[in-house]
Amino acid sequence: MFEKNASLPHPRGLTFWIQWFVAMTLVTGVLGLLTWLKTGDFESQYRILMAVALLGSVPAYTLMNVYDRRREGSFTGLIRLLGGWSLVLAMLAVVAFITKSSELYSREVLLKWMLLGYLVQAAAFLPLHDLSRRYHQSLRENRKALIIGSDDLALRLADVLVNDRHEPLMGLVEAGTESLTADSRYPRLGKLEQIRQIIAEQGVRRLYIALPFSRMNEIERLYIDLLDVNVDVVWIPDLASLVLLNQSVSSIGTLPAIHLNECPLTAQHRGAFIKSVLDRSVALLAIVMLSPLLIGTAIAVKLSSPGPVLFKQQRHGWNGNIIKVWKFRSMRVHQDTQVKQATREDPRITAVGRFIRRTSIDELPQLFNVLLGDMSLVGPRPHALAHNDYYADKITAYMARHRIKPGITGLAQISGARGETETIDKMAKRVEFDLKYISNWSVWLDIKILLKTPLSLVSKDIY
Numbered sequence: 001m002f003e004k005n006a007s008l009p010h011p012r013g014l015t016f017w018i019q020w021f022v023a024m025t026l027v028t029g030v031l032g033l034l035t036w037l038k039t040g041d042f043e044s045q046y047r048i049l050m051a052v053a054l055l056g057s058v059p060a061y062t063l064m065n066v067y068d069r070r071r072e073g074s075f076t077g078l079i080r081l082l083g084g085w086s087l088v089l090a091m092l093a094v095v096a097f098i099t100k101s102s103e104l105y106s107r108e109v110l111l112k113w114m115l116l117g118y119l120v121q122a123a124a125f126l127p128l129h130d131l132s133r134r135y136h137q138s139l140r141e142n143r144k145a146l147i148i149g150s151d152d153l154a155l156r157l158a159d160v161l162v163n164d165r166h167e168p169l170m171g172l173v174e175a176g177t178e179s180l181t182a183d184s185r186y187p188r189l190g191k192l193e194q195i196r197q198i199i200a201e202q203g204v205r206r207l208y209i210a211l212p213f214s215r216m217n218e219i220e221r222l223y224i225d226l227l228d229v230n231v232d233v234v235w236i237p238d239l240a241s242l243v244l245l246n247q248s249v250s251s252i253g254t255l256p257a258i259h260l261n262e263c264p265l266t267a268q269h270r271g272a273f274i275k276s277v278l279d280r281s282v283a284l285l286a287i288v289m290l291s292p293l294l295i296g297t298a299i300a301v302k303l304s305s306p307g308p309v310l311f312k313q314q315r316h317g318w319n320g321n322i323i324k325v326w327k328f329r330s331m332r333v334h335q336d337t338q339v340k341q342a343t344r345e346d347p348r349i350t351a352v353g354r355f356i357r358r359t360s361i362d363e364l365p366q367l368f369n370v371l372l373g374d375m376s377l378v379g380p381r382p383h384a385l386a387h388n389d390y391y392a393d394k395i396t397a398y399m400a401r402h403r404i405k406p407g408i409t410g411l412a413q414i415s416g417a418r419g420e421t422e423t424i425d426k427m428a429k430r431v432e433f434d435l436k437y438i439s440n441w442s443v444w445l446d447i448k449i450l451l452k453t454p455l456s457l458v459s460k461d462i463y
Contacts, residue, residue, distance in 0.1 A: 019067045019128050024054055026120040027113075034109045034116070045104045052095060053088055060087040063274070064444060067129075077129055078122055083447070085118050144203050148173045148195070148222070149210035150188060153238045157210050158186050170202040175211055175218070192222075199231055206232045213237060274443055279377050282450075283370040290364060297328055297361055304352035307333035310365055315382035318405045323374040325382055325406075326365035330357050366408045378446040379407025380434035381418075391427055401434045404441070411437040411445075414452040 028050050035046045061067065064084040066077070096102040145161055147154050150172045161167045171187035173195060189198050199207070207226065211219055219235060226233055239260070249258055287294070298309045310326050317323035330353025349357065356362040369375040375382070380401040383391075391398050412418065412433035417426070437445070 015132050016062070016067045019125065019132070020057070020061060022124050022128060023121045024057060026124055027053070027117045030116050030120055031109075031113050034112050038106055038109050045101070046109075049092065049105070053092060056091045057084070057088050060084050060091065063087070067132075074126055074129055077125060080444070081121055081125055082118060083444070085121065089114055143167065143205045145169045145206045145208060146171065146173060146189070146199065146202065146204040147186075147208045147210055148175050148192065150174045151210075153212070153236065154210040155186070157208060157236050161208075167206075170204060173198060175215075195222075195226075196229065199229060204231055206234065209233065209235045210238075211235075271441075271443065275376065275446065276373070278443065278446065279370050280373075282377055283367045287367050287371070290367075293361070294364060297356060297364070300352045301328050301330075301356075304350045305332045314385055315406065316385065316388055316402050317374055317382065318402065320399065320402045322385075323369070323382075323406075325375070326369055328356055328362040328365060329353070330362050363408055370408065374405070376405040376407045378410055378437075378449045379405050380410055380437065381413065381430075382406035391424075391431075394424055395428050395431050397435060398431055400438070401431060403438055409449060409453040410434065411449060414449055414456045416456075418456070
């Protein structure tokens with residue numbers, strides 16, 4: 001069984017360590033050369049610096065998935081490498097600040113090392129990354145696969161194996177009673193009764209069983225029957241009808257466990273800690289840097305119409321707890337018998353309010369919500385309580401959005417699912433993005449969403 005990642009992602013075995021060793025050897029060499037050229041020696045403080053960098057690079061590069069061959073192409077790999085190297089340098093800066101040792105180092109040497117250290121790593125990364133991909137591709141090509149099953153589940157699995165994993169799929173074996181499809185993209189190699197013959201003739205090394213839970217007895221008999229055959233057996237249970245959150249497989253003692261619904265920030269304690277530190281650090285920095293804008297907006301809102309500067313509304317937070325979300329007031333003070341979303345040309349919105357809503361400046365006070373721990377920089381946007389009550393029984397898994405802290409921005413916002421949700425379908429689309437974010441959460445995903453958020457701030461769908 002697979003072991004579930006309980007904290008940070010684990011390094012990807014030998015591939016990670018080889019590339020890490022080459023990179024750190026080059027980084028060490030660059031620092032030693034720069035120090036020798038500057039001082040004629042590789043002094044002890046630089047040896048300590050290198051040791052700390054080596055120790056810190058393992059969790060930093062693991063967190064950023066720097067050497068994960070399964071990720072996107074070389075360009076994305078270089079971006080991840082830059083993120084990991086930047087994380088190492090940030091950690092070194094913190095250590096130097098705490099120990100008050102920065103004056104021991106030449107600024108010229110450090111600046112050149114920061115730049116050249118990344119460049120030599122990038123120069124080594126490109127050929128090693130390509131070699132790694134080629135090597136693992138050759139392994140996959142020799143691992144011929146076969147699927148038992150020919151219904152929709154089997155075809156979906158075949159598409160993933162061929163298009164995403166690039167495994168050499170020999171074909172499908174009909175298991176007797178499943179509904180056959182007219183899809184002819186993948187060859188039918190015979191019946192289940194011929195499985196041993198098919199495995200031998202096709203040179204199969206991995207067998208996927210794509211049969212439903214209702215046929216568990218057959219699956220068990222098939223598994224036992226194939227124990228003496230030189231083939232890996234993988235069962236793909238049909239869970240497509242379920243809404244899964246952060247699904248995974250692990251072992252509890254000697255018992256296999258399928259995690260259908262688990263909050264990623266509960267399962268990954270270290271990741272949750274890093275997300276919290278990132279949230280509050282960036283929020284505090286943003287408040288300081290944007291303080292002139294915050295003060296100016298507060299004055300403009302106060303002068304635009306009578307009423308308070310801030311609008312505070314109760315929303316559902318983490319695990320459904322009630323929190324008060326802060327925004328700059330963008331509407332005239334009014335009494336509504338029911339909570340109503342803002343619409344285009346809404347008469348309640350002031351002139352100042354229209355501008356700060358369109359530019360999302362009205363959301364900036366939520367930085368204080370983040371600083372207080374009620375919200376996150378990235379997460380599902382919090383909705384009014386009345387809206388949650390309305391949609392909870394109309395959209396499947398709607399309230400699962402609250403399995404993590406709500407955010408100032410989120411995957412839905414950068415994907416175009418923002419603004420008014422006047423139909424059930426629009427809200428369902430937003431929820432779909434929110435659940436996708438929860439299931440695939442990582443620090444790197446948060447960083448990507450934060451970087452893309454400025455591009456989505458000015459939108460025709462924001463009123």
